[in-house]
Amino acid sequence: MPDIQSPLPGTFYHAPSPDSEPFKKQGDQVSPEDTIGLIEVMKTFIEVKAEVSGTFEGFSVADATPVQAGDILAKVG
């Protein structure tokens, strides 16, 4: 089961803005180029791409959580 890791340290967000739906929900199909979340690093928002295909199984960390590079952000089955 492939994990999606954080490419950078920063704050991880599930959705494009606080009022929006998350990028992915459990059961959604995922393609490698899909954005699954945002990392805020030094006031810049970087899109996190899935880089794998499969079915989205859920986020591994809560919304708006500080993460390190390499931390597992979400799981794809």
Next chain:
Amino acid sequence: MTIRKLLIANRGEIAVRIIRAAQSLGISTVQVHSEADRDMLAVQMADEAVCVGPAPAAQSYLSIPAILQAARDTGADAIHPGYGFLSENAGFARAVVDAGLIFVGPDANTIDRMGDKAAARATAIAAGVPVVPGSKGRVEDAAQALTAAEEVGFPVLIKAAAGGGGRGIRIAHNAGELARLAPQARSEAAAAFGDGGLYIEKLITNPRHIEVQVLGDGTDAVHCYERECSLQRRRQKVWEEAGAFGLSTETREALCKSAADLARSVGYRGAGTVEYLYDDQSGDFYFIEMNTRIQVEHPVTEMVTGVDLVAEMIRVAGGAPLSITQDEITVTGHAIEVRINAEDPLRQFMPFPGKLTSMRVPEGTGIRFDHFLYEGYQIPPFYDSLLGKLIVHAPTRDQAIDLMAEALGSLELGGLRTTTPLHKALAADPDLRAGRIHTQWLEPWLEQGNLTAAAEEA
């Protein structure tokens, strides 16, 4: 009331700068910090340190209750807000004073007034400061827009009266374009702000950004001459100079005097900056806004005038009158500052919050490096990317550019990617050296691949 213990409600290099100024005045220091900033240099330097919350700034550096609590717990009698964060938050300034403490900065009402675009413009006009010519208030239809545009002269900007953030802004070069674009701007403004009112303003083509440093003690105000800050990327300043090149003596005197007049007219207290657009073609300057705080680029002014701006703002906050008169403030030589950011300029300025493995800092006459770094420091990813500012001072602008190139060559920050390659390329650029620059110069220069070419040669 003299300040005895100063709390610094900020982080990074400016916190270090404020602690140094406080120490020079014999004032003890309290450094607040987030959980992510325990290792910060300012925490090590301050007499006391207080953790005020978790990493996100909203819960730490922007938490007014947590900062006031830290001041009460440590017995601080004054708070310095630095720049960014709460520095221009009138509510914070008011809360500090209501808590019986000194806010190192202007009165809350001054922050409010200069922070409101329309009020600031009206205040500038009342003080005799030139503003960008524009319509007298809102225009509601195409006919009114045309009348206003003909009065200020084409080309014009069509802006949303209720606007901000660039939405609804159009450029019209003639009456035909105005007739076509005004209705579009009107509907976009109505959709974005629920208000279709427009504002017409003269477009200054390729303006330079020139700003004047002011100091006030609540009664009197002086200026410390001007800075040139035209090199910007995404409206962030990249390279700053003092003074601005190519100004006539009359223009410089009029520009600087207008800023001091404005500061005096509002009873300004502390350090502030009056920003202008400067039209190289006509030599005219126009007020844009006033920043009611110390600015990132203040060191270039300190280098050419010898005035310690941060110490002076602390002194006047404690109730002292200005320690210098206008005729005592003179400019010697030319200074340049570059911002060393943790960003990779060769990869679209991608942030790079790495660990500093080794560090070599240029030293010598006329070289200053304001920073918060030490070997082994892990740059936290939660805040802005400014690591430090390399500042040089030399007799002439040409010599200052040469010294900057030399100093950049001796700056080594191991383990990090920084904006140093950008500044090296700028220091070698003939347009920059000749002063053929303006606020719209740097972004096209980057898009044309000048930085990549310079990096490949190096």
